[in-house]
Amino acid sequence: MTSFFAMSQYNPAVVLLVGLFALAGFFGLGAAISRLCRLDLPVPWRQVTAVLLGIQTVSLAVQVLGMAGLTSMAAMIAIAVGLMAFGAAYVLSWASSATRAEFPTARGLALLPHATLCLAVTACLLVAIAPSTKIDELYYHMLLPSRILSDGALLFYREPWVGAILPHMIFQISTTPVHAIGYPDAGNVISWSLGATLLWFAWKVIDASAKPLAWTYFWTAALSVGLYPVVWHVTAGSHAMGALAMAAATVAYCLRQQLLATIGPVGFAGFFSILALSASSTKVTLLPLACVMLFSVSWPLVRSARERQAARIVLALLAPWVVFFLPIAVWTWAKSGSPFGPMLSSVFSASIYDVDAIADTLRDTRSGDQLPVVQVAFYALINYSPLLLVGTLGALTCTDLTKITRLAAASFLAFQIALILLMLNPDIRYLGGIHFGLVIMFAAHATSQCQGIFMSKRNFGLAFVVLVLPWLGLQLFYAQQFFPAALGLVPKESFYTRYIAYYEDFQALNRILPRNAVIFWLGDSRPDAVYAPRPVYMDRGDLPKVDLVYVAAGSESIGVLEEELPGYMRVDTVYSNSRAVTDTFRTPGKPSLVHPLWVVRMRRK
Secondary structure, three states, X not given: OHHHHHHHHOOXXXXXXXXXXXXXXXXXXXXHHHHHOOOOOOOOHHHHHHHHHHHHHHHHHHHHHHHOOOOOHHHHHHHHHHHHHHHHHXXXXXXXXXXXXXXOOOOHHHHHHHHHHHHHHHHHHHHHHOOOOOHHHHHHHOHHHHXXXXXXXXXXXXXXXXXXXXXXXXXXXXXXXXXXXOOOOHHHHHHHHHHHHHHHHHHHHHHXXXXXXXXXXXXXXXXXXXXXXXXXXXXXXXXXXXXXXXXXXXXXXXXXXXXXXXXXXXXXXXXXXXXXXXXXXXXXXXXXXXXXHHHHHHHHHHHHOOHHHHHHHHHHHHHHHHHHHXXXXXXXXXXXXXXXXXXXXXXXXXXXXXXXXHHHHHHHHHHHXXXXXXXXXXXXXXXXXXXXXXXXXXXXXXXXXXXXXXXXXXXXXXXXXXXXXXXXXXXXXXXXXXXXXXXXXXXXXXXXXXXXXXXXXXXXXHHHHHHOHHHHHHHHHHHHHHXXXXXXXXXXXXXXXXXXXXHHHHHHHHHHOOOOOOEEEEOOOOOOXXXXXXXXXXXOOOOOOOOEEEEEEOOOOHHHHHHXXXXXEEEEEEEEEEEEEEEOOOOOOOOOEEEEEEEEEEEEO
């Protein structure tokens, strides 16, 4: 697949440049579309909306071409070149209009949080430009764009089932062009850039409230530290996009009266709809909350508007969903029998999934992820500075926001927490970014009494040393394992060997298997499929009709190959490894797991 063949040309500097220009391209494309739609937003809303709109547009282009079977290498390279051109134009436009630095020089109390912010962002960047190694990304996030490019079309795959929920794979689809030009790891840099955009957005919102510079940097630094950003915002998944969109939607809701006065109800409805859509495009579990927030915003606007303006508001609300969400949902429904693939498959009689089997899978996934309360609390503690809890609760209790706004924000938060407890394992990241938005609102609108508690030199220093610096230390401790590869201080092959499961096996299979071979992966393991040297299939319903199949199996499956793949007979074993590295871990000090691996050639009967 694409990452296997990209390994030979991996270069951290080029990965960085490709990722940054792609991100700038999203900004430039989104800004151009905003102008065409006459969506004139103030800073920082203009930039946030532009980058999300750019991602949605590129993803839609890839989807449409993919549905038509036209995602050839040439077509994807053309999109990549066009995106880079938009990026170059955007950078030149920004450079010509920039009059001052976005972050003014820090002095006095602001020095320490400013330095912390820079260090945290830089550490995350170095992790992002290292080769992709996180299992979720290698198993399904990066596999989707790789398959689109390799197949020359958007095909529906039953497995991995988590990647078959296509309406929440919008970001991943948008990275297909960087796979085409040979730098799939650039998706990590795009994700990092979206995380950095979230920090810039937070800084701008807090700074606009005329708070002291030290206070602004203090809360922005608090958002930047911990294990969460250095684990989840540096890979080619959609976590950073979701956090940015939901945080911005939360802040926009809290500041809706101010924004309505600036851009009017139609403009506000349109850009809020883009934020809500983009959040739900990253996690299907954010869709209910996005709909609730959208209704809370739209109903008062429509009810108080005149008939013609009400129609325009409704059009502005619906247009992003009709353009960007409906095509992929309808296509997924047509291919799988459900608009969300395996999700809600039991609701629709035409699902291609075995309803009982997928229900068992979903149930086992949830029960398998359940952790003791103490462990859940521990993970929350190391992922986020305690200041995020302080800021989240402070936004609801200790700000100058109206009581109605605070009550609504508390309701949104409670709604998502209830959904997590009912449907998911308890993990703060499933809040999707609403907590980031509430922290930003606390920092921007804290009462003078609450602000005064932190702003004395003694309290400020104590709070920073106790509640921020230890989480920066955790972040650096985790990140340092990636620094040698990102800085080119170690051979990339040694890094691949340490962090990619089946790396040596994939190298051997590339030499053994014919170019047109297909691999059927049998068993419960989650392979780093995007690094496989040939297309990998994980469900026999996805397997193309070919005469020869190369089945990769472990000890639990090697004896039942004919049962698992009816219609085929075993020919011979082409490869075996009694100590194949089946699982690697980014957790420092955690050793890899080894198990036997066989690759068996099977022929159609």
